[in-house]
Structures are given as C-alpha cells and as structure tokens.
Amino acid sequence: TAGDEKRSRGPGSWPPSCRSKCGWCSPCEPVHVPVQPGMIIRLEYYPEAWRCKCGNKLFMP
Amino acid sequence: LFSPFVHPLTEEGQALMSIKASFNNMADVLHDWDDVHNEDFCSWRGIFCDNSSFTVISLNLSSLLLGGEISPAIGDLRNLQSLDLQGNKLSGQIPDEIGNCADLTHLDLSDNQLYGDIPFSISKLKQLEFLNLKRNQLTGPIPTTLSQIPNLKTLDLAQNKLIGEIPRLLYWNEVLQYLGLRGNMLTGTLSPDICQLTGLWYFDVRGNNLTGTIPDSIGNCTSFEILDISYNQISGEIPYNIGFLQVATLSLQGNRLTGKIPEVIGLMQALAILDLSENELVGPIPPILGNLSFTGKLYLHGNKLTGPIPAELGNMSKLSYLQLNDNQLMGRIPNEIGKLEHLFELNLANNHLVGSIPHNISSCTALNQFNVHGNQLSGSIPLSFRSLESLTYLNLSANNFKGSIPTELGHIINLDTLDLSSNYFSGHVPASVGYLEHLLTLNLSHNQLYGPLPGEFGNLRSIQIIDMSSNNLSGSIPPEFGQLQNLMSLILNNNNLHGKIPDQLSNCFSLTSLNLSYNNFSGVIPAMKNFSRFSAESFLGNPLLCGDWLGSICRPHIAK
Numbered sequence: 219t220a221g222d223e224k225r226s227r228g229p230g231s232w233p234p235s236c237r238s239k240c241g242w243c244s245p246c247e248p249v250h251v252p253v254q255p256g257m258i259i260r261l262e263y264y265p266e267a268w269r270c271k272c273g274n275k276l277f278m279p
Numbered sequence: 280l281f282s283p284f285v286h287p288l289t290e291e292g293q294a295l296m297s298i299k300a301s302f303n304n305m306a307d308v309l310h311d312w313d314d315v316h317n318e319d320f321c322s323w324r325g326i327f328c329d330n331s332s333f334t335v336i337s338l339n340l341s342s343l344l345l346g347g348e349i350s351p352a353i354g355d356l357r358n359l360q361s362l363d364l365q366g367n368k369l370s371g372q373i374p375d376e377i378g379n380c381a382d383l384t385h386l387d388l389s390d391n392q393l394y395g396d397i398p399f400s401i402s403k404l405k406q407l408e409f410l411n412l413k414r415n416q417l418t419g420p421i422p423t424t425l426s427q428i429p430n431l432k433t434l435d436l437a438q439n440k441l442i443g444e445i446p447r448l449l450y451w452n453e454v455l456q457y458l459g460l461r462g463n464m465l466t467g468t469l470s471p472d473i474c475q476l477t478g479l480w481y482f483d484v485r486g487n488n489l490t491g492t493i494p495d496s497i498g499n500c501t502s503f504e505i506l507d508i509s510y511n512q513i514s515g516e517i518p519y520n521i522g523f524l525q526v527a528t529l530s531l532q533g534n535r536l537t538g539k540i541p542e543v544i545g546l547m548q549a550l551a552i553l554d555l556s557e558n559e560l561v562g563p564i565p566p567i568l569g570n571l572s573f574t575g576k577l578y579l580h581g582n583k584l585t586g587p588i589p590a591e592l593g594n595m596s597k598l599s600y601l602q603l604n605d606n607q608l609m610g611r612i613p614n615e616i617g618k619l620e621h622l623f624e625l626n627l628a629n630n631h632l633v634g635s636i637p638h639n640i641s642s643c644t645a646l647n648q649f650n651v652h653g654n655q656l657s658g659s660i661p662l663s664f665r666s667l668e669s670l671t672y673l674n675l676s677a678n679n680f681k682g683s684i685p686t687e688l689g690h691i692i693n694l695d696t697l698d699l700s701s702n703y704f705s706g707h708v709p710a711s712v713g714y715l716e717h718l719l720t721l722n723l724s725h726n727q728l729y730g731p732l733p734g735e736f737g738n739l740r741s742i743q744i745i746d747m748s749s750n751n752l753s754g755s756i757p758p759e760f761g762q763l764q765n766l767m768s769l770i771l772n773n774n775n776l777h778g779k780i781p782d783q784l785s786n787c788f789s790l791t792s793l794n795l796s797y798n799n800f801s802g803v804i805p806a807m808k809n810f811s812r813f814s815a816e817s818f819l820g821n822p823l824l825c826g827d828w829l830g831s832i833c834r835p836h837i838a839k
Contacts, residue, residue: 228546229498229519229520229522229523229543229546229547230522230543230546230547230548231524231525231526231546231547231548231549231550232548232549233548233549233573234549250527250551250575253481253505253528265481265483265505265507265527265528265530265552266505266527266528266551266552266575266576267480267504267505267527267528267551268504268527268549268551
C-alpha cells in the first residue's frame with residue numbers, strides 16, 4: 219500500500235515507490251487512477267487511488 | 280435415450296424454466312431457454328455448466344432489460360457459483376431461497392429495482408466473496424449476520440434505502456477489502472472498530488445520516504486507500520491522528536466539522552484528493568499544505584477559513600483543482616499561483632480578496648475555469664489573459680475592476696461563460712466578443728460601459744443569455760440580433776439605447792425573457808410573430824415607445 223517506506227514512525231504518508239511492482243516492465247511509476255468499480259454513470263466526483271503504471275498497464279503498489 | 284418423452288428435464292432444468300417464467304422478458308432474449316426443443320440447458324444463453332457433472336455453475340443474464348422477479352427456484356441451482364443479474368429491471372424481493380446456493384462466491388444483483396429487506400439467508404453463503412446489491416430499492420437494516428460470511432471481500436450495498444446502524448461486527452472482518460454503503464439512510468456513529476478492518480482499502484459511507492465525531496483511532500486504519508465519509512452529519516474537530524492514514528483520497532466534505540485544519544495533513548503526501556469543503560472549519564489555511572506536491576485536487580470551499588491564501592500553495596505542482604471559494608480569506612492572490620501549470624479550475628469566489636489579478640496567471644495555461652466573483656479585487660484585466668486559451672468559464676463579477684474590456688478577450692475562443700458584471704468597467708464593448716462562437720452566457724451588466732451594441736453579436740450563434748443592463752450603452756439594437764436562434768434572455772434595461780426595436784428581434788424564437796425598460800426606444804413594438812408575448816413590463820420607462828398597454832402614447836390606435 220501507499221507509504222510503505224514511511225510507516226511506523228510518526229504521521230505522514232508518501233506515494234508508493236513502485237519499485238519492482240511492474241514485473242519486468244520499466245519504467246514503473248506511481249499514478250492516480252479514478253476508482254469507480256462497476257460504475258455506469260460517471261459521477262461528478264469519484265475517489266482516486268495510487269497504482270503503479272508501466273506503459274498502459276496498471277499494477278498494484 | 281434422448282427423446283423428450285422418456286427423458287424428463289432434470290430438477291435444474293425445471294428450476295431454470297421456473298426462473299424464466301417469473302421474468303417478464305419483453306424482448307424475448309431467453310428464447311433459447313426452451314425445454315421442448317432443446318433440453319440441453321447447458322447450451323442456453325447465459326448458462327455455464329460444470330464439464331463433468333453438467334450442473335449449472337454460473338448464470339449471467341446481466342444487462343438484458345429483464346423485468347419481473349427472481350424466482351425462489353434459484354435455490355434449486357445447488358451448484359451455482361456465480362449469479363450475475365445486474366443491470367436489468369427486476370423488481371420484487373430477493374428470495375430467501377438464494378441462501379440454498381451454498382457454493383455461491385459471486386452474487387451481483389446491482390442496478391435493478393429490487394425491494395424489501397436483504398434476506399438473512401444470504402449469510403448462509405459461506406463461500407461468498409463478492410456481494411453487490413448496489414442501486415436497488417432495498418430497505419430495512421444491514422443484516423448483522425453478514426459478518427458471518429468468512430470470505431467476503433467486496434460488500435457493495437450503495438444507493439439503496441437501508442436504515443439503522445452499520446453492524447459493528449462487520450468491522451471485525453479481516454478479509455473485507457471493499458465496503459460501499461454510499462447513498463443510504465444509515466444512522467449511528469463511526470465506530471472506533473472500523474480500524475479492525477485490516478484488509479480494507481475502500482471505505483465509502485458518503486451520503487448517509489451518520490453522526491458523532493471522527494474517532495481518534497482513525498489513524499490505525501492504515502490499510503485504507505480511500506476514506507469517504509462525506510455528506511453525513513459528522514461533527515467535532517478533525518483529529519490529529521488522521522495524519523497517520525496512508526489514504527490517496529480523504530473526503531470529509533458536507534459534514535459539520537469544526538475547529539482548524541490540522542497542520543499534520545500537510546504531511547500526508549500520498550493524498551491525491553483532499554476534500555474538506557462544506558464544513559464549519561475556521562482559522563487559516565496551513566501553509567504546510569503546500570507540501571502536498573502529489574495532490575491533484577484540493578477542495579476547501581464553503582468553510583469559515585480566514586487569513587491569506589498561502590503562497591506555498593504554489594508548490595502543489597500536480598494541482599488541477601483548487602477551490603477556496605465561499606470562505607473569509609483576505610489579502611492578495613499570491614503570484615505563486617502562476618506556478619501551477621496543471622491548474623484546470625481555480626475558484627476563489629466569495630472571499631475578501633483584494634489587489635489585482637497576478638499577471639503571471641497566464642502561466643496557468645491549462646486553466647479552464649476561473650472564478651473570482653464576489654471579492655474586492657481591483658485593477659484591470661491583465662492583457663496576458665489572452666494566453667489562457669483553454670478557458671471556458673471566466674467570472675470576474677462583483678469586484679472593483681476597472682478599465683476597458685480588452686479586445687483580446689475575444690481571442691479566448693472556447694469561452695462559454697463571460698461574466699464581468701457589477702464592476703467599474705468602462706469604454707466600448709469590444710466587437711471581438713461577438714466572435715466567441717461557443718459563448719452561452721454573456722453578462723456585462725452593472726458597469727459603466729458606453730457606446731453601441733456591436734452588430735458582431737449577431738455571430739454569437741450559441742448564446743442563450745445576454746445581460747448588458749445598467750450601463751450607459753447608446754445607439755440602437757443591431758438588426759443582427761435577430762440571428763440569435765438560441766437566445767432565451769435579452770436584458771438591456773437601464774441604458775441609453777434608442778431608435779426602433781428592430782422587427783428582426785421577432786425572429787429570436789427562443790426568446791422568453793426580454794427587458795428593454797428604461798431606455799429611449801421609440802416607434803412601434805414589432806407586432807409580428809407573437810412578439811406580443813412580452814408584457815408591458817419588458818418596455819416600461821420608454822416614453823416614446825408605442826405599445827399595447829395602458830398609458831402608451833399610441834394606446835388608442837392599437838386597440839384590439
């Protein structure tokens with residue numbers, strides 16, 4: 219999950235590093251993706267989460 | 280052996296025919312469900328059978344516009360692992376017999392018109408991993424027994440009419456990953472137990488009637504990626520411990536939160552969206568929020584925030600939405616806003632901001648919407664605005680701006696709204712505005728503009744509203760206005776316009792609101808094409824104008 223590096227001590231968070239999260243694909247970088255599971259109608263506003271992206275493929279951080 | 284006369288349909292085949300019979304299947308999308316002509320139900324639409332046992336393991340009839348009800352016979356499909364009926368028009372209740380499908384792992388009945396309670400029997404489905412009942416008309420409480428489904432990973436009950444509290448036991452599910460309860464009528468408080476959901480990444484209770492405070496223990500919810508508790512009645516202060524969350528989306532808007540924005544939020548660099556809008560937050564915007572260099576959307580509007588807009592916000596280099604409107608912010612718009620090259624929407628309306636618009640706002644080349652309505656901003660419109668080519672919405676109304684309207688505004692070709700009303704703009708209305716072919720609303724009212732109405736306005740083929748009232752405009756209404764086929768509202772009162780009202784105006788078939796009062800129009804009001812639909816109020820205060828109303832100079836001649 220987001221913030222692996224900075225866990226445990228003190229408050230605060232950091233985007234995922236995505237280090238080796240895209241398999242052999244590179245570069246692997248964190249991106250915001252909208253989360254609207256099973257949505258038919260686009261909401262005016264929907265939440266976003268971090269995923270790791272390489273090319274046009276998304277991977278779990 | 281395969282003759283229908285000696286081979287009666289199996290129990291499952293009969294169940295399927297009962298299921299079909301309780302649908303009212305308008306388009307006959309299940310015509311191949313026909314035990315007379317083809318008793319091999321494994322080949323029927325939407326059915327998948329086990330390769331060896333030839334029993335139904337999956338039934339997928341999603342998005343087929345099926346009406347009617349779900350037959351209790353569904354419970355006879357004992358080996359069913361997946362049932363997907365989402366996106367139909369099914370009504371009636373979810374049959375209790377569904378609890379007999381003991382192998383179900385995937386159950387999706389979302390987007391139907393199912394009503395009644397969620398049957399307790401669902402908790403008998405010990406293999407269930409995915410339960411989606413979103414967007415139905417389900418009532419009653421969330422069954423506490425749902426917590427007895429050991430493998431449930433996704434529970435989506437959003438957009439129903441569920442009441443009562445969120446069962447506390449639900450929070451002790453260690454495998455649950457997704458909890459969607461948005462848009463119900465749930466009550467009670469956010470239990471400190473929510474952080475027992477150690478596998479949960481999606482927590483959404485937006486739009487319910489939850490009360491109480493955000494528990495201090497919230498910081499233990501470290502698996503959450505999305506926390507949306509917006510549009511409830513949550514009160515109290517935002518706890519310091521919120522800073523321990525690792526969320527990408529933190530939505531607290533539309534509650535009754537009080538106190539200051541905790542500085543610790545500025546350390547939450549994993550935030551993609553921070554929405555604290557529409558609460559009762561006070562105090563300043565912490566400059567440390569400028570640390571959030573990965574945040575794309577910052578919504579703080581509709582609070583009681585005071586103090587300046589921190590220049591540090593210019594460090595939020597990924598920001599695309601910045602809404603600080605409807606607060607009590609003071610001081611100037613910081614030049615550093617110009618550093619936000621991805622900024623798409625900037626809304627600073629209804630604050631107490633002073634000074635001029637920074638020239639380097641023109642560096643925000645992605646800017647689409649710019650709203651500073653209702654401040655005390657002054658100075659003139661920076662010429663650099665013309666480089667804001669993506670702008671579709673520009674609202675500078677109700678400030679103290681002065682000077683002329685720059686011709687260059689007419690080069691912002693994508694504008695659909697241009698509102699410069701209630702300022703001290705003077706000079707002529709530039710003809711270039713007439714070339715904004717996408718313009719829907721033009722409001723230049725309550726300024727000190729003079730000179731003629733440009734005939735070029737006849738090119739505003741999309742325009743719906745023109746309000747130029749309360750200026751010093753002179754000359755006559757150009758006949759080209761008759762080309763405006765989408766014009767619904769033409770408001771020109773309180774100017775010095777004169778001459779005849781052009782007959783061409785009667786070609787504006789969409790026109791429903793017309794105000795030409797308090798000018799110096801003369802002649803006869805056009806009589807053709809239903810122009811008489813406008814009452815005398817549209818024409819008051821034009822002493823030389825002849826129309827069909829009491830006191831008009833020519834009333835006796837037009838009598839009908």
